[in-house]
Amino acid sequence: MAVRVGVLGATGAVGQRLIQLLEPHPEFEIAALTASESSAGKTYGQAAKWRVNSPIPDDIAEMTVTATEPEAVPDDVDLLFSSLPSSVGAEVEPTFCEDGYVVSSNSSNSRMADDVPLVIPEVNAEHLDLLEVQRDERGWDGALVKNPNCSTITFVPTLAALAEFGLETVHVATLQAVSGAGYDGVTSMEIIDNAIPYIGSEEDKLETESRKLLGEFDGASLTHDEVEVAASCNRIPTIDGHLENVWVETEDPLSVEDAKTAMREYPSLDLRSSPDQFIHVFDDPDRPQPRMDRTLGDGMAIAAGGHRESTFGLQYNCLSHNTIRGAAGASVLNGELLLENGYL
Amino acid sequence: MAVRVGVLGATGAVGQRLIQLLEPHPEFEIAALTASESSAGKTYGQAAKWRVNSPIPDDIAEMTVTATEPEAVPDDVDLLFSSLPSSVGAEVEPTFCEDGYVVSSNSSNSRMADDVPLVIPEVNAEHLDLLEVQRDERGWDGALVKNPNCSTITFVPTLAALAEFGLETVHVATLQAVSGAGYDGVTSMEIIDNAIPYIGSEEDKLETESRKLLGEFDGASLTHDEVEVAASCNRIPTIDGHLENVWVETEDPLSVEDAKTAMREYPSLDLRSSPDQFIHVFDDPDRPQPRMDRTLGDGMAIAAGGHRESTFGLQYNCLSHNTIRGAAGASVLNGELLLENGYL
């Protein structure tokens, strides 16, 4: 029997992707859609300007949107997917958790909190048990789990694959798609025939979230990894797909072939949304490319290529679909992990 | 009285920009236009598909294009600007130099040769005197001077400005415009809603040309600088303007303010095509941007911004107009330097 789920912030860009992924999902059944006060009471079809390129499902269009507050969500809903603006998320997510809901959240608030697991299932599923600590400390019946920022999700799996060589330093430059900023985040006047070498507070996310994701959880507390990361973030005129240039220096010697093999063999999981092949490694030096490769594994795979011995350590490029693997799909995958691990 | 000049490879993208810059130039007078065999004998208007966004000058349109060989160029022409494909340049540029012509070339062939000066006038004008060595060794009446690759020209001036702090390591990721590949270099199917993380042999150019440009000439030979450079190059959907993310580590401490001051105060020259302000430094973290800032100083300035203390050393972004400062304008500026220094 399917778990009844809700989407907090259902009308936004990630909310729409969540609905697109959850509606056909055999383990989940959408039972609640919330949005801001101004949308509450409307049907979803009225409240949302649907912009995903598959038609809005009829039954979803007819659901009534509620306010984003625990009282408005049916009690038999067990799992909430949250794509709220971070300021809203910071305020309301804890009220849902107190009320007993398990929240799988894409919002950036609380990602770095000591007792909040930040999870990419293939990379650090074992961090999920930090929820025991969280429940103890906060006295929650519910739980709050986060997925990282879309630009972090893109390169951390490739680092995880190389961790056995002893990660020391990482430089990463990102070429990020406009969808990462939401539907209204980047105007056309800003980006056509242009690039913007700045995304507010993004560089910090790559630098800190990566260390938490690669850290060790000993059953009681989490120690962040010591790899040092420097990030430079750019917005470019692509719709979907974040491309990243990475240089990594390791303790142990790391050849191009070692790196490709480690990435290719890095295991995927058995979760329903896991791709068969987690990291696709290209031999062709001009791949991966956003438009060509973002839909690998239905948008849930990571692509890597261009491996080359650099002046400093190893250099390569990686890519993921920022609104699927990097946002909505990441939250759904965490939901599947919560289900498998008995948290629902 | 104006120096009579010619353009080798006049029908291509850089050739057209050269004509656009040379036609109104008070010190130079266009007296020869060469192209491939198939164009020889046609008027320039017939031979070239003019694609610069100012109308083709009437007198240029009516000039007869000749083959690219010394016999086809009038003897009273003193200076040749070359934008030939590098394989052609490698073959024919020396024949012009033997024949007494001075060649200011944008083509990539011979850039790293020991006796060929590779020059950005504001950075290493003194390297020009390597021409004495060149003439001695090769027995040429003419001379061959090169400007670097467009992606190299963008970041080397900012490094030159920081050289006093002792350059140690540089990581540079480039976001390059399609015009850098010539009119037919990148198809629309390849680049719309996409990015390509690879430009053939480009990374090597940034890594090696930068060391030559920053090197020391002692009157007899040139010693390359020891700064270690790692480059990662990307093509993005912009028309003009290469944007670069740079991380630099220095021997001496280098603050954000030190770096900005050093760049702002890095001197320009008195050459006719020199911009008043060589390096424009932005305080606004989201600048420079290609479409907004590529025409600073009529396309001959460098722009920099986003200075930030990084996990490793200092981080910033820089930009230049790749077909003006990075190609045609670079060759013209070298021509002006040759004139000023008595090589014509």
Added chain:
Amino acid sequence: MAVRVGVLGATGAVGQRLIQLLEPHPEFEIAALTASESSAGKTYGQAAKWRVNSPIPDDIAEMTVTATEPEAVPDDVDLLFSSLPSSVGAEVEPTFCEDGYVVSSNSSNSRMADDVPLVIPEVNAEHLDLLEVQRDERGWDGALVKNPNCSTITFVPTLAALAEFGLETVHVATLQAVSGAGYDGVTSMEIIDNAIPYIGSEEDKLETESRKLLGEFDGASLTHDEVEVAASCNRIPTIDGHLENVWVETEDPLSVEDAKTAMREYPSLDLRSSPDQFIHVFDDPDRPQPRMDRTLGDGMAIAAGGHRESTFGLQYNCLSHNTIRGAAGASVLNGELLLENGYL
């Protein structure tokens, strides 16, 4: 048992789409891939630069490409899909037909020939029987059927839906995607931040092919329809999806609601590649849009919207996926029609 088929011109843009559509097709089995002399003898993986955004199927990659001539194609192949350049098609397609092959061709040659059926199955399936005339006249065992140009396919179905009102005049302006010109047809320098109000001989195709498609076949000969069509064609910076603005004047009064109903109710077919809904009609005035709506019906549907009473008659917009419904998918659908009608 699947019909064994071949693809003539398999390495080009439409050829790759054909393979993408045919490879999983239950009624067809790919048994031959042809290309130009220079590719013959190579594996398809070597010969083609695969640029469709799904991975190249392994068994296809390993097939050997042959020259485009009847002797090179196995005899047990019954049906050939042709996406040859029209000058090549004009030369070699008849040789295949003489040799007994049935050819479903997307190439523009012979489309207007009196004895060559030009078919959109949902619109004029009955024209297929012109093949009897063709075989009689030409003495062929094989047969040649054509699908129209991608820009013609987009608007003709909507006209067919309105035919009962008596079509008199049509003005159509097209906004066409770059993929319509093939992989190398439009350079990035030509189209980024730009539009080109001209596509060679395209306007003529819309004006004449539409009259043939809407014409009447009496069992012996085909009479073209008398609707008068004026077309103006533009290339814009989109990857896939031709959008068209149409004004139509009819003999009988035609209201917005009449037109929308006629289009919505225009029947689809039972062929395997037919979409469930042939023409999708939008009420939202800003639809259809290329990126949002080109994949309706897996790229085989037509979308229409923006219906409005104009100063002259009725005005609306329509859209189709130019490389699926407008090219490769159109040929496959004609292949399915040939199979159903016993021509194989």
Added chain:
Amino acid sequence: MAVRVGVLGATGAVGQRLIQLLEPHPEFEIAALTASESSAGKTYGQAAKWRVNSPIPDDIAEMTVTATEPEAVPDDVDLLFSSLPSSVGAEVEPTFCEDGYVVSSNSSNSRMADDVPLVIPEVNAEHLDLLEVQRDERGWDGALVKNPNCSTITFVPTLAALAEFGLETVHVATLQAVSGAGYDGVTSMEIIDNAIPYIGSEEDKLETESRKLLGEFDGASLTHDEVEVAASCNRIPTIDGHLENVWVETEDPLSVEDAKTAMREYPSLDLRSSPDQFIHVFDDPDRPQPRMDRTLGDGMAIAAGGHRESTFGLQYNCLSHNTIRGAAGASVLNGELLLENGYL
């Protein structure tokens, strides 16, 4: 001595273009900048996010922005350029006119009012004298003159050039740049790899403003022309430059050569911002193109090309720079006309 002028709505996209054009203008001196309440009291540098691609002039950056009300504007200012949102313009423009200010407005409000001249100086300068009627009727010391919508300005000059042949019907399809919607008007998610076949109320503007512009003023009242116009409007991914496809049917026979000659010879004016050549006519069928031709005559010229005998009458394409000739430059030109005709 320069006329002191002000800009109403100075911080928006057209406001910034107005400042860019007025700042170096020898006949006008910027003495007032107004914006919404929230900007009043700030310096212009603080209030405006400057996005024109030439640096903000220092003296402008330091001017204090005032509220948009007559009391806030110095009395010695004679002429106001207005680029207010039309709802605001409808409210405040009359209060300025009552107070004695002459207003040259780009806002769409009141364009179709009987006593408000709608003027393209090269086309219908004589309509300006409608201001006598306006002052009589409204009892204003000031005056209100309008320029048409950017998409109207593009094609009406070409119709004016053909008027002698007796205009009967016009179909026009537009391909409009994103800047026409203002800085935030079109998001990047809406337009990259896409086109939008709808611009709210735009089609009506082309259909009605054109008839007013081509109408006759007999000294007392204005009779609109009887040409019938049908418009279809599209937004495409270009930054600047509206391209339009036109079909025109005329009473008298109109050949391609007649049309090209009439356009080429259509006179420009002696006003300071008038281009030397008003309508540039291209013989090359693929011109004009937005990125290539929008800056002809410093963005004040009209470009036309692709003339062809159509199924119905004559067909051609035209282009203008929508934020210069189509908006800010149009208002400045009307200001120059007001000055020349003694209205200041």
